[in-house]
Amino acid sequence: xxxxFSILITSLIFTLSNSAFANDEKIKQAINVVKSxxxxxxxxxxxxxxxxxxxxxxxxxxxxxSFSINVREASGATAIKTEKLRLIADREVRECTRNQISRIVxxxxxxxxxxxxxxxxxxxxxxxxKFIGHLPGELLAIGQLEKLDxxxxxxxxxxxxxxDIDSIDTENRIDAQLSSKNTIIHENGSIEKKERIFNGxxxxxxDYYLSIKPSSNYLAYFxxxxxxxxx
Numbered sequence: 001x002x003x004x005f006s007i008l009i010t011s012l013i014f015t016l017s018n019s020a021f022a023n024d025e026k027i028k029q030a031i032n033v034v035k036s037x038x039x040x041x042x043x044x045x046x047x048x049x050x051x052x053x054x055x056x057x058x059x060x061x062x063x064x065x066s067f068s069i070n071v072r073e074a075s076g077a078t079a080i081k082t083e084k085l086r087l088i089a090d091r092e093v094r095e096c097t098r099n100q101i102s103r104i105v106x107x108x109x110x111x112x113x114x115x116x117x118x119x120x121x122x123x124x125x126x127x128x129x130k131f132i133g134h135l136p137g138e139l140l141a142i143g144q145l146e147k148l149d150x151x152x153x154x155x156x157x158x159x160x161x162x163x164d165i166d167s168i169d170t171e172n173r174i175d176a177q178l179s180s181k182n183t184i185i186h187e188n189g190s191i192e193k194k195e196r197i198f199n200g201x202x203x204x205x206x207d208y209y210l211s212i213k214p215s216s217n218y219l220a221y222f223x224x225x226x227x228x229x230x231x
Contacts, residue, residue: 024050030107038096044088046097048104060089071105102171102221109144109221126181126209129154135203135228136161141210142223145174150213153224157203160231165198165210167191168223173215176224180208190215197224202231 027048034046043059057066088094129152133139141153165178175189176197185208186198212222 026107026110027104030103033103034097034100037100038093042090042093044093046104048108050108052108054101054104054108056088058088071108105144105221126152126154126179126211128152129209131155132226134158135163135226136230137228139226139228140168140223141212141226143212144221145212145214150211153210153212154207155210155226156207157205157228159205161203161228162231163198163201163203163226163228164196165201166225166227167193167195167197168225169193170222174222175213175215177211178208179211180206203228 027050031046031048039046045057045059047055047057052070053068054071055066055068088097131154132141133155135155135157136159139155141151143151145151165176167174170191170193173190173192176187176191177184178186178198178201186201188197191197210224210226212224
């Protein structure tokens with residue numbers, strides 16, 4: 001019995017190690033592509049790991065420096081495409097890196113998908129909704145979607161408000177649904193980057209949910225902005 005248990009544990013450790021190694025290889029491959037496309041011959045370097053950390057280094061004389069950011073955190077996923085890349089002084093290199101960095105982000109988020117039954121059960125539950133803040137004001141919903149995946153975000157209105165919801169960035173088309181706990185308020189499908197999703201929706205004080213899912217079977221990174229104004 002003890003020998004069987006030891007074999008089982010060894011097998012589990014081997015499986016987990018292989019999974020981590022596979023993901024590390026994906027990240028390395030993505031880094032090599034970005035370096036080849038954008039950083040070849042340049043005085044910059046980029047590193048990343050499976051934990052979500054991406055590190056940029058500049059060796060430009062007079063402009064040496066580095067920064068690290070974790071793209072698994074909401075603020076990190078936004079900053080990686082905005083102010084953080086200002087470390088790269090060369091405009092063409094900076095824009096190329098901004099456009100290609102999603103390769104590394106995708107590799108970091110890649111993992112063996114859960115079974116369809118467990119994923120479907122997760123998809124239809126709002127109990128796992130991530131709370132992103134209070135309105136009036138401006139909120140961001142940021143995530144990474146896989147096939148069959150649906151992500152829920154919860155926000156609250158402290159007074160009667162009017163909201164606009166916009167797609168800031170998305171790699172592939174997404175579907176969005178706005179609801180209260182038991183009632184669907186609005187739905188919109190096949191949304192692209194920089195597109196208004198919901199316009200001038202009136203909400204009473206309370207909790208609300210925004211759910212996002214892929215329009216197709218492809219991986220999709222997304223950034224959604226929710227703007228609330230006093231009614």
